[in-house]
Amino acid sequence: MKKPIALAIKWVLIAVALLGILYIATKLAAAGNVMAVVLAGLVGMGVLAVYATKRSVPLKYLVPGLLFMILFQLWPVLYTASLSVTNYGDGHLYSKEESVTDIIAQSVREVPDTPRYKMSVAIAEGGDPATADLVLLLTKPDGSTYVGDNAGLKPLPPTGVEKTPVGKITKAPGYTILTAKQANARSKDLSAIAVPTSDGGGIKPVGLSEAFEGKATVTYDSAADQLTDAATAPPSVYAPKDAKWVNVADPTQSFPQGWKENIGLANYSRIFTDSTIRSGFISIFIWNIAFAILSVLTTFLLGMLIALLFNDPRLRGKAFYRSLLILPYALPGFVTALVWKGMFNQDYGIINQTLGISVDWLGTPGGAKAAILITNLWLGFPYMFIVCTGALQSIPQDVREAATIDGANAFRTLRSIIMPLLFVAVGPLLLASFAFNFNNFGLIYLLTKGGPFNGADTSIGSSDLLITYAFRLAFSGSAPNYGFAAAVSVIIFLLVALMSIPGFRRTKALEEVN
Amino acid sequence: MSAPVPTDPRLDHRLEVETGEHVDHAPSPKRPGVGGQVWWRHALGILALMWALFPILFIYSAATNPSGTLNTASLWPSGFSTKNFTDLFNDSSRPFWTWYKNSLTISFVGALGAVFLGACAAFAFSRLRFKGRRGGMMFLLLTTFFPALLAIVATYIIFAAIGDVLPALGLNTVTGLILAYLGGALGANVWLLKGYFDTVPRELDEAAIVDGASHARIFFTMTLRLVMPILVTVFMLVFVGLYGEFMLASVFLTDVENQTLGVGLYGMTLGNDANTLFGRFTAGALLGSIPVMLLYLAFQRQLVGGLTTGSVK
Numbered sequence: 001m002k003k004p005i006a007l008a009i010k011w012v013l014i015a016v017a018l019l020g021i022l023y024i025a026t027k028l029a030a031a032g033n034v035m036a037v038v039l040a041g042l043v044g045m046g047v048l049a050v051y052a053t054k055r056s057v058p059l060k061y062l063v064p065g066l067l068f069m070i071l072f073q074l075w076p077v078l079y080t081a082s083l084s085v086t087n088y089g090d091g092h093l094y095s096k097e098e099s100v101t102d103i104i105a106q107s108v109r110e111v112p113d114t115p116r117y118k119m120s121v122a123i124a125e126g127g128d129p130a131t132a133d134l135v136l137l138l139t140k141p142d143g144s145t146y147v148g149d150n151a152g153l154k155p156l157p158p159t160g161v162e163k164t165p166v167g168k169i170t171k172a173p174g175y176t177i178l179t180a181k182q183a184n185a186r187s188k189d190l191s192a193i194a195v196p197t198s199d200g201g202g203i204k205p206v207g208l209s210e211a212f213e214g215k216a217t218v219t220y221d222s223a224a225d226q227l228t229d230a231a232t233a234p235p236s237v238y239a240p241k242d243a244k245w246v247n248v249a250d251p252t253q254s255f256p257q258g259w260k261e262n263i264g265l266a267n268y269s270r271i272f273t274d275s276t277i278r279s280g281f282i283s284i285f286i287w288n289i290a291f292a293i294l295s296v297l298t299t300f301l302l303g304m305l306i307a308l309l310f311n312d313p314r315l316r317g318k319a320f321y322r323s324l325l326i327l328p329y330a331l332p333g334f335v336t337a338l339v340w341k342g343m344f345n346q347d348y349g350i351i352n353q354t355l356g357i358s359v360d361w362l363g364t365p366g367g368a369k370a371a372i373l374i375t376n377l378w379l380g381f382p383y384m385f386i387v388c389t390g391a392l393q394s395i396p397q398d399v400r401e402a403a404t405i406d407g408a409n410a411f412r413t414l415r416s417i418i419m420p421l422l423f424v425a426v427g428p429l430l431l432a433s434f435a436f437n438f439n440n441f442g443l444i445y446l447l448t449k450g451g452p453f454n455g456a457d458t459s460i461g462s463s464d465l466l467i468t469y470a471f472r473l474a475f476s477g478s479a480p481n482y483g484f485a486a487a488v489s490v491i492i493f494l495l496v497a498l499m500s501i502p503g504f505r506r507t508k509a510l511e512e513v514n
Numbered sequence: 515m516s517a518p519v520p521t522d523p524r525l526d527h528r529l530e531v532e533t534g535e536h537v538d539h540a541p542s543p544k545r546p547g548v549g550g551q552v553w554w555r556h557a558l559g560i561l562a563l564m565w566a567l568f569p570i571l572f573i574y575s576a577a578t579n580p581s582g583t584l585n586t587a588s589l590w591p592s593g594f595s596t597k598n599f600t601d602l603f604n605d606s607s608r609p610f611w612t613w614y615k616n617s618l619t620i621s622f623v624g625a626l627g628a629v630f631l632g633a634c635a636a637f638a639f640s641r642l643r644f645k646g647r648r649g650g651m652m653f654l655l656l657t658t659f660f661p662a663l664l665a666i667v668a669t670y671i672i673f674a675a676i677g678d679v680l681p682a683l684g685l686n687t688v689t690g691l692i693l694a695y696l697g698g699a700l701g702a703n704v705w706l707l708k709g710y711f712d713t714v715p716r717e718l719d720e721a722a723i724v725d726g727a728s729h730a731r732i733f734f735t736m737t738l739r740l741v742m743p744i745l746v747t748v749f750m751l752v753f754v755g756l757y758g759e760f761m762l763a764s765v766f767l768t769d770v771e772n773q774t775l776g777v778g779l780y781g782m783t784l785g786n787d788a789n790t791l792f793g794r795f796t797a798g799a800l801l802g803s804i805p806v807m808l809l810y811l812a813f814q815r816q817l818v819g820g821l822t823t824g825s826v827k
Binding site: 058128130333378445485 | 551552555556559562563567569570572573583584585587588589631632634635644657663664665666668669670671672678679681693694696699704730731733754757759765769775776779780788789792795799802803807809811814
């Protein structure tokens with residue numbers, strides 16, 4: 001009974017989806033990722049099975065959302081758990097084999113009397129000159145041309161290649177050659193390039209237009225699983241220890257390139273046994289709970305008081321008040337946090353100037369915590385005001401009248417009739433608000449960044465939440481430790497899960513209604 | 515005002531509702547103070563307004579402050595100048611309008627996608643009967659208790675890997691960030707949507723099925739129209755949420771050209787810039803707040819309804 005147009009649209013959409021998956025699969029195949037190609041194939045077959053047949057109508061509606069959820073929400077969560085038992089992080093980003101290859105390539109020293117290459121710094125065509133992976137376009141003294149990067153050296157077909165009289169390549173199909181200025185801006189990346197050659201040596205850039213071929217001073221003995229560096233006299237021997245290559249004679253020496261390895265529960269035991277981390281973790285946790293509870297309490301109290309204030313049928317202009325009171329909630333969160341950060345400035349901020357005080361709001365632990373709570377009160381009370389207004393309006397008028405007839409005064413009515421009914425209505429929302437504030441990253445990060453940092457361990461800030469702490473471990477330090485950050489994240493997961501069990505039970509009861 | 519003077523405030527209210535005009539009555543000599551009981555509510559209400567509005571007044575004053583620094587900013591406007599705005603627009607290292615465009619694109623596309631994915635799933639959960647329906651709903655609720663932001667390290671690494679294969683969808687792209695946001699499109703939204711879908715009578719579906727309509731026809735041409743109010747509400751909530759999102763955006767978008775308003779403006783409050791660029795920052799913050807403020811004021815009724823439906827059953 002379908003219209004032909006609808007049928008046509010359906011098949012066009014199926015075809016587009018399959019072509020998209022095919023395109024992704026070819027890209028994955030080019031990158032050599034077999035597992036991902038198989039997965040893409042399975043997804044494609046699934047799409048065909050669900051949408052091309054008349055079976056399983058519910059899946060037709062669930063697949064799009066589920067696909068996104070599995071890819072970008074469930075998979076990251078599982079991946080976090082798997083990362084938490086590794087040492088993945090700065091210095092441990094690659095496999096052991098890659099670390100050996102990299103160390104050998106980095107140890108290349110110029111062999112005397114070998115020819116130098118003319119070199120141009122380039123990127124794959126279409127990339128961003130500031131960030132794309134660099135490649136070296138090389139010309140041997142005999143005129144033959146090559147492309148090299150950290151993976152190895154490949155011949156560059158001469159068709160379409162243009163060179164200066166001295167042999168420097170100025171144009172090559174498929175590549176964009178960087179200008180001297182662009183290349184200079186990437187000098188840090190450039191110095192990290194060492195093109196491995198087949199005879200165990202490597203090609204490294206000298207300046208921006210020449211490269212030399214050299215021999216590696218480090219050799220790998222796979223039988224003994226040792227690296228030997230011949231550059232020192234006597235040659236120093238490096239053996240694997242704690243996922244790094246450590247000098248056997250002098251254990252303080254090691255290569256910066258380590259490898260990723262499974263370390264079991266070491267990250268977790270570090271949280272609970274390392275005394276600075278443990279005490280820091282506990283103090284963060286206490287403040288985290290206190291922050292969430294105080295935030296809910298203060299915003300709810302203020303919101304409820306204002307709602308009660310306006311809960312009088314005689315009051316005029318309620319819509320006007322409400323429109324203006326909602327404004328703090330309507331400002332984007334980042335604006336609020338950043339503006340309050342300016343207002344809390346000790347020297348220039350209007351809060352100190354207006355009140356004539358000189359409180360170091362953001363520089364002392366107590367001041368920072370007070371500043372955070374005040375900002376969150378301003379940010380959050382309109383929500384509670386709206387919610388309480390709605391709940392108050394839903395309390396039937398006859399209940400109050402009955403209370404008045406029974407002789408209850410206004411305060412008694414409020415305490416014994418209105419408040420209990422209000423709590424029944426807004427209870428679940430208070431729990432949700434607690435859960436939200438428990439992980440309120442944006443506010444803390446934008447206002448104090450978790451600081452000030454003046455405790456025993458400078459990695460632990462006095463206004464840190466667990467989530468800002470985990471974030472800093474992973475992204476802000478000079479030596480990111482993804483594995484440890486993942487372990488902290490898993491602990492937060494467990495804490496949130498434990499605390500949300502009561503809330504979950506409550507909603508389970510609600511679900512019976514449906 | 516020819517109506518008799520009522521002393522019962524509730525009658526006042528009823529009259530107001532019925533006649534549409536405010537009933538003004540002189541204080542009765544027998545019960546002094548009844549009419550005067552409202553003034554303290556107004557007084558406290560004005561106090562509440564002052565608390566709610568003084569930072570907004572400060573943003574306006576700082577944005578129009580001719581000197582444009584934090585130490586010269588004051589609560590009351592000290593002269594009007596558009597210098598901060600022109601400085602902001604002409605700063606080539608901080609492309610304000612590009613940030614604005616990125617923020618609007620991400621929030622709009624992300625919210626549209628979330629509404630579509632959520633509406634599809636809600637239709638299945640509300641209208642179709644299948645094994646695992648209840649389990650699925652409970653699972654979605656469970657995922658909302660675990661903020662996906664905690665998996666940010668893994669999300670970052672996954673998108674770095676995606677970027678190696680498909681640069682257009684990887685880190686530092688607006689599309690990649692939208693995809694990451696869409697991972698959280700189900701969850702709480704589906705619960706909100708399903709609740710509303712359930713209020714549309716099933717008899718309508720049944721009549722359409724008798725008339726020979728397919729499930730797709732029912733969904734696209736009938737159900738989606740009937741549930742438009744909740745679609746608007748969810749769109750707005752997601753839009754506002756994505757517009758203000760900072761954590762994922764700051765990790766994803768490293769190039770100044772790809773950043774959102776939140777990430778870009780944050781960069782103007784670091785170190786010395788916090789003082790010298792404060793005027794420009796507040797000018798940007800003021801302009802950046804406009805879309806969300808307009809949405810709130812325009813959809814205030816839906817918003818209040820949407821926020822309170824969860825509480826008032």
